[in-house]
Amino acid sequence: MADIEIEIDGNLVNAKAGEILIAVTDREGISVPRFCYHKKLSIAANCRMCLVDVEGAPKPQPACSTPIADGMKIHTQNEKAKASQKAVMEFLLINHPLDCPICDQGGECELQDVAMDYGSDVSRFTEGKRIVADSDIGALIQTDMTRCIHCTRCVRFGAEVAGIMEMGATGRGEDLKIEPFLEEGIQSELSGNMIDVCPVGALTSKPFRYELRSWQMNAVSNVARHDLVGSNIITQTYKGKVKRIVAKDNESINETWISDRDRFSYEGLSHENRLLAPQIKVEGTWKEVEWNVALDFATRGLANNVFNTHQTDKLGALASNTATLEEFHLLQKILRSVGSENIDHRLNVKDLDNAISLESSIKLAGLEGVDHALVIGSNLRLEQPMISHRLRKANLSGASIDVINAMAFDFNYRLNSENIISPNQTAAMLAGVLKSVLQNAQVEIPDYLVDIKVNDVATQLAEKLSQSDNSVIVLGEHIVNNPQAASIANLVSEIAQHTNSTTLNVSATANSMAANMTGFVPGKGGLDVNAMLAADLKAYILLDIYPQYDFHHSLQAVEALSNEDTFVISLNSFKDDAVAQYSDVLLPIASFYETSGSHVNVEGEVQSFAAAVNAPSDTKPAWKVLKVLADLLELPGFHYADSTQVTSEVMHQSHKQHVHGESIDVKVKRGVNVIWQKSPYAVDVLSRHATSLQATNIGQINSASMNKATAKKLEVAQDDEYLGVPVAINEAVANNCVFVNANHSTGVQS
Amino acid sequence: MISNKAKKQIDAWVAKYPEGHQSSAVMEALKIVQAENDNRLTSDTIQAVADYLAMPGIAAAEVATFYENYNHKPVGKHTIRFCHNISCMLNGSDELITHLENKLGVKTGEVTPDGLINVKKVECLGACVGAPMFQIGDQYYENLTADKIDEIVDGLK
Amino acid sequence: MNEVCFKNLDQKDPWSLKTYEASGGYSVWRKILKGELTPEQIIDELKTSGLRGRGGAGFPTGLKWSFMPRNANMQKYVVCNSDEGEPGTCKDRDILRFNPHSVIEGMAIGGFVMNATKGYNYIRGEFMEPFYRFEDALKEAYDAGLLGENIDGSSVSFDLYTHLGAGAYICGEETALLESLEGKKGQPRFKPPFPANIGLFGMPTTINNTESFASVPDILAKGGQWFADIGVANSGGCKLFSVTGHVNKPENFEVPMGLPFKDLLEMAGGIREGRTLKAVIPGGSSTPVLTAEVAMGMTMDYDGIEKAGSMLGAGSVIIMDDSTCMVEALTRLAHFYYDESCGQCTPCREGTGWLYRVLKRIMDGNGKADDIDLLMSVQDKIMGNTICALGDAAAMPVESFLRNFREEFEYYIEHGKSMVKG
Numbered sequence A: 001m002a003d004i005e006i007e008i009d010g011n012l013v014n015a016k017a018g019e020i021l022i023a024v025t026d027r028e029g030i031s032v033p034r035f036c037y038h039k040k041l042s043i044a045a046n047c048r049m050c051l052v053d054v055e056g057a058p059k060p061q062p063a064c065s066t067p068i069a070d071g072m073k074i075h076t077q078n079e080k081a082k083a084s085q086k087a088v089m090e091f092l093l094i095n096h097p098l099d100c101p102i103c104d105q106g107g108e109c110e111l112q113d114v115a116m117d118y119g120s121d122v123s124r125f126t127e128g129k130r131i132v133a134d135s136d137i138g139a140l141i142q143t144d145m146t147r148c149i150h151c152t153r154c155v156r157f158g159a160e161v162a163g164i165m166e167m168g169a170t171g172r173g174e175d176l177k178i179e180p181f182l183e184e185g186i187q188s189e190l191s192g193n194m195i196d197v198c199p200v201g202a203l204t205s206k207p208f209r210y211e212l213r214s215w216q217m218n219a220v221s222n223v224a225r226h227d228l229v230g231s232n233i234i235t236q237t238y239k240g241k242v243k244r245i246v247a248k249d250n251e252s253i254n255e256t257w258i259s260d261r262d263r264f265s266y267e268g269l270s271h272e273n274r275l276l277a278p279q280i281k282v283e284g285t286w287k288e289v290e291w292n293v294a295l296d297f298a299t300r301g302l303a304n305n306v307f308n309t310h311q312t313d314k315l316g317a318l319a320s321n322t323a324t325l326e327e328f329h330l331l332q333k334i335l336r337s338v339g340s341e342n343i344d345h346r347l348n349v350k351d352l353d354n355a356i357s358l359e360s361s362i363k364l365a366g367l368e369g370v371d372h373a374l375v376i377g378s379n380l381r382l383e384q385p386m387i388s389h390r391l392r393k394a395n396l397s398g399a400s401i402d403v404i405n406a407m408a409f410d411f412n413y414r415l416n417s418e419n420i421i422s423p424n425q426t427a428a429m430l431a432g433v434l435k436s437v438l439q440n441a442q443v444e445i446p447d448y449l450v451d452i453k454v455n456d457v458a459t460q461l462a463e464k465l466s467q468s469d470n471s472v473i474v475l476g477e478h479i480v481n482n483p484q485a486a487s488i489a490n491l492v493s494e495i496a497q498h499t500n501s502t503t504l505n506v507s508a509t510a511n512s513m514a515a516n517m518t519g520f521v522p523g524k525g526g527l528d529v530n531a532m533l534a535a536d537l538k539a540y541i542l543l544d545i546y547p548q549y550d551f552h553h554s555l556q557a558v559e560a561l562s563n564e565d566t567f568v569i570s571l572n573s574f575k576d577d578a579v580a581q582y583s584d585v586l587l588p589i590a591s592f593y594e595t596s597g598s599h600v601n602v603e604g605e606v607q608s609f610a611a612a613v614n615a616p617s618d619t620k621p622a623w624k625v626l627k628v629l630a631d632l633l634e635l636p637g638f639h640y641a642d643s644t645q646v647t648s649e650v651m652h653q654s655h656k657q658h659v660h661g662e663s664i665d666v667k668v669k670r671g672v673n674v675i676w677q678k679s680p681y682a683v684d685v686l687s688r689h690a691t692s693l694q695a696t697n698i699g700q701i702n703s704a705s706m707n708k709a710t711a712k713k714l715e716v717a718q719d720d721e722y723l724g725v726p727v728a729i730n731e732a733v734a735n736n737c738v739f740v741n742a743n744h745s746t747g748v749q750s
Numbered sequence B: 001m002i003s004n005k006a007k008k009q010i011d012a013w014v015a016k017y018p019e020g021h022q023s024s025a026v027m028e029a030l031k032i033v034q035a036e037n038d039n040r041l042t043s044d045t046i047q048a049v050a051d052y053l054a055m056p057g058i059a060a061a062e063v064a065t066f067y068e069n070y071n072h073k074p075v076g077k078h079t080i081r082f083c084h085n086i087s088c089m090l091n092g093s094d095e096l097i098t099h100l101e102n103k104l105g106v107k108t109g110e111v112t113p114d115g116l117i118n119v120k121k122v123e124c125l126g127a128c129v130g131a132p133m134f135q136i137g138d139q140y141y142e143n144l145t146a147d148k149i150d151e152i153v154d155g156l157k
Numbered sequence C: 001m002n003e004v005c006f007k008n009l010d011q012k013d014p015w016s017l018k019t020y021e022a023s024g025g026y027s028v029w030r031k032i033l034k035g036e037l038t039p040e041q042i043i044d045e046l047k048t049s050g051l052r053g054r055g056g057a058g059f060p061t062g063l064k065w066s067f068m069p070r071n072a073n074m075q076k077y078v079v080c081n082s083d084e085g086e087p088g089t090c091k092d093r094d095i096l097r098f099n100p101h102s103v104i105e106g107m108a109i110g111g112f113v114m115n116a117t118k119g120y121n122y123i124r125g126e127f128m129e130p131f132y133r134f135e136d137a138l139k140e141a142y143d144a145g146l147l148g149e150n151i152d153g154s155s156v157s158f159d160l161y162t163h164l165g166a167g168a169y170i171c172g173e174e175t176a177l178l179e180s181l182e183g184k185k186g187q188p189r190f191k192p193p194f195p196a197n198i199g200l201f202g203m204p205t206t207i208n209n210t211e212s213f214a215s216v217p218d219i220l221a222k223g224g225q226w227f228a229d230i231g232v233a234n235s236g237g238c239k240l241f242s243v244t245g246h247v248n249k250p251e252n253f254e255v256p257m258g259l260p261f262k263d264l265l266e267m268a269g270g271i272r273e274g275r276t277l278k279a280v281i282p283g284g285s286s287t288p289v290l291t292a293e294v295a296m297g298m299t300m301d302y303d304g305i306e307k308a309g310s311m312l313g314a315g316s317v318i319i320m321d322d323s324t325c326m327v328e329a330l331t332r333l334a335h336f337y338y339d340e341s342c343g344q345c346t347p348c349r350e351g352t353g354w355l356y357r358v359l360k361r362i363m364d365g366n367g368k369a370d371d372i373d374l375l376m377s378v379q380d381k382i383m384g385n386t387i388c389a390l391g392d393a394a395a396m397p398v399e400s401f402l403r404n405f406r407e408e409f410e411y412y413i414e415h416g417k418s419m420v421k422g
């Protein structure tokens, strides 16, 4: 676009031909009132608030939809512009309830703000205001449609960003009504953004309803830790409690959106199940004690069970993948300081010799620019909503997306192909793809691929990859326990090397990247989690673990940890029966937003955050607890004044890399394969305790899906239980595969 | 919910539009489905049409509530759509509507107890040289008088 | 009279292909198929003819057709606007009923000129008789090998389909019509972009009124100059006027542009016995109302009507005699716009309801002294501030009724009853 010069309110401004006027005024800091315009949504030009005077145009022009041209003279404030803006303001207010004192948007309402500047005080409208009946659109969003100004931002958000058109504008004229069609409530995993885009109080946060006015709260920038993105958020707090979370712009991370999980999980913070006081187990009964007593009890336990007997190799440390970078670091440092390499966070992996190791080589923002994507083993939308959103954008601008999954999921974009195959065939399929890719590249075929038959699907997938200039291969969580997980990761890496492809590994979520960065995995001679549980360790330090959710071998885990001779120190933010059963000390720790720390996202970006609120009651940030524990153990090198010193220590360390095995197994396996996954709103302890999230349809997902043939083989029927989860017969699942999405604690995962 | 016959009719409309633009047929599809379901639409029938045309339910609902030719409340077997716009008004439509209401014993918007007829006031039907006029089904009736109305209405079965 | 669109009105089965061809129909189209006419020639003839869009805005048709990117390598469309819904307008219905082939030929010619191989005729949903007539004519044309792909072995292709509306005046607005054709509610699009660049299904599209298309074949058969000479300067040719309301013989008349209004009134049988002319809306409900005095001195052409203070619009002449209560008439029109606003943009959605409610309140006997100022101010705030011209169309009658017949409104407000009807 050519550079041109235009005149705005008498000042010369440089811009590009064809730019939309409001983008220019925004850039120049010239304020033009607007309601329907939103930089991330299509232009509607329906509110008419942004009318300005363009010299030569007979009518006032909307700044939001007027492309600029060289020499244009624009007046945003002259009499003609003002008259139009005032006129529109008056029209907007005649049917608006003006109940600002009781409106949840009070103080942050765009209408209220603009009305101050443009409205005339006395309304000449005496005809009786319109009242609009509200519909219940679900647990997360409160509607007050009498306040709606019909800007259709929410409608456009649904159709354009969420990718499912749920809200619509029905009726016409004065009866135009913004509403969803079905009464089931809003289904999108991004629905809460409608609250952010709504300029008035028509759509507000339901859990937050009537609580407070925005100006009463403190706003603290923060980072969400529920997935691999680390979306930027603002935690709004009042009297030491998180009251609401809204999105914070960060173009390269989450643009301007956040997932519902990031927005509403905070509700769990005030759940009655919080662990609030230190406890020790004396002769089988729990006793609340002071911190010093508990810590003393803990160090004595460690001394008795491992140090005094010189069995430091019998000490293990396990952590949840939601821990902060600093917590991972301190815990592994303690272990390594005393000489143990038994460190792990990969609790859900069945066979760690077969663990996935694959570097991500693409930036989040780069995802938008790919021309092709191959997604393997992921229900991406519900697992990594913002990553899925970026891919959707790529798709809308023409990228073709192929999927290899064990079950057909509801993608909100058009797939080029959706290949539903059993996990047992995934490696063989990718081997076929690799072989075909190598053939396309005229590269010699290695021995292990010589016997591989390349089927049509593999040929087509390879074709796409070979032809594309900028493709990404996404490896998802469902592969974690695939019998050939490591081989699959290696195949992906090989395919990427021989095509113009980057890779994106989303197989381990939350803050797993921080765990890798700090080396929170067994070192030389150390045991991995499964080996630890089998090895009769004498003591453990466990960081925020809920065994029935977190371990793959949950039954064995609880049993091993419950061993009489094993001394278990548990740092937990929530109470849990199994934890109480096997632990000897319970140390209550701060949860999300109650501690400072860092999240590392999938592209390796380290984002640090401060605590938004103080840790409640007797709880303490885990990094502090670990530091004090180290001090009590008289370990050197734990003199930190605050968590940022821990952070910089990590940043100055060389980061440990996994080395992956070379062997690639590409044979088709036999038997029924189970993909076990926590359901989208049960991924971590905080979201599990967020009651509103749990009340949504996504929150209710809890099923072991399988097709009829598999059910017959397993001798179960619809609504029976399989692995403690209700059976759902669903032909969308590949044969010989059970796809489990569990939203509650079970002890029977095998 | 959508009969095979209706599906055939809808398909004929779909064929008029470029591939991938089958939702262009939604307006006719809704009319066709309405005609075989007591001349009215429900959220179920709207959803069925949306599904048939592979479009979001809410998009079909927007259409169904935007255009005037769709009914969402019970109507009679015959709807008398009486124009009351300017040219018809100048030619006495208001008096004739009152005449019709009295004859049927129901107000506009109501259905006769036998479910046969309801009267709806509508805007200009584009037959102003024949004012006053109304429409029943596909048929326009122009240059109406009280007598002519009686005759037409008495003939409705 | 009745020289173009209505020229076969007195023939047997005027709508049939036979009748149409007997009067020279499809001769231009056949010339095109034989390669004897170029798009440039056609555009030149249209420009010479002075044909201006008959849908209301009066934009020169030849010029409009020249805007299409005819060489752009993508599907292009021609669309005919047969949504006729402006109160007082009923001419397109008769063209469709009595001369459907002229519309087909006009659209086909347009398709050729603009290199658009597909066309849609958007007919309002209530026009079932015209719809069936048009569909029959289409079938005749296809059967005669006049439409389709590579017609008659030429390189010319043109397929034509009908689309039915479902009851929304706003779909007459060209971009709302496109939305509707795409299976959406009829909400006008903001411009730019214009349909010539991004129109139906995102492709370049030209939209013309039924009468505009129907006029094209004869203009090209007999020459642009011939057509121009029928009319007056700046208003070429003849035009259909629907004369309705308080006249003895309401009818559609196809007459030369520039005809004195009083002659037209006479053709329609004049004002009813014992009554006198009070007011005239010359171009359909959206155009300003004129007093009898002004109207009687006006000629029926674009400039003549504009000089009188109104607009030719769609040529819908609504005649009101001295029995008309202007408050009631305006209230009815205000209700229409209130009912038909698509609701998309703020001034129209909120303003049309406001105007109607104030007028209704006056009619109910609860008028207030400052209501006239209020109405004036509200219409002024709608005017020019909306996405489409429906907002202006709602405002203009209010302004002109209040300006020309203010005393009737003042009387109603003061006495709680009509000055005319009591």
Ligand SMILES: Cc1cc2nc3c(=O)[nH]c(=O)nc-3n(C[C@H](O)[C@H](O)[C@H](O)COP(=O)(O)O)c2cc1C
Pocket (backbone or CB within 6 Å): C052, C053, C054, C055, C056, C057, C058, C059, C081, C082, C083, C084, C085, C086, C169, C170, C171, C172, C173, C174, C175, C207, C208, C209, C210, C212, C213, C388, C389, C390, C393
């Ligand atoms: C509210 C509104 C209603 C309209 N209704 C019609 C209509 O029914 N028929 C029509 O031909 N044009 C109608 N128009 C004008 C069209 O937008 C458009 O200008 C016309 O179809 C162009 O064709 P023409 O150039 O041949 O006149 C309407 C415009 C507005 C703003």
Ligand code: SF4
Pocket (backbone or CB within 6 Å): A147, A148, A149, A150, A151, A152, A153, A154, A155, A178, A197, A198, A199, A200, A202, A203
């Ligand atoms: S609910 Fe809010 S965002 Fe949606 S249209 Fe109304 S005002 Fe706009």
Ligand code: SF4
Pocket (backbone or CB within 6 Å): C170, C187, C188, C340, C341, C342, C343, C344, C345, C346, C348, C349, C386, C387, C388, C389, C390, C391, C392
């Ligand atoms: S002016 Fe009225 S009809 Fe036109 S777009 Fe706006 S609301 Fe819709």
Ligand code: FES
Pocket (backbone or CB within 6 Å): A033, A034, A035, A036, A037, A044, A045, A046, A047, A048, A049, A050, A051, A062, A063, A064, A065
């Ligand atoms: S912001 Fe421009 S019209 Fe709404």
Ligand code: FES
Pocket (backbone or CB within 6 Å): B083, B084, B085, B086, B087, B088, B089, B123, B124, B125, B126, B127, B128, B131, B133, C087, C088, C089
């Ligand atoms: S006003 Fe009644 S048909 Fe036009």
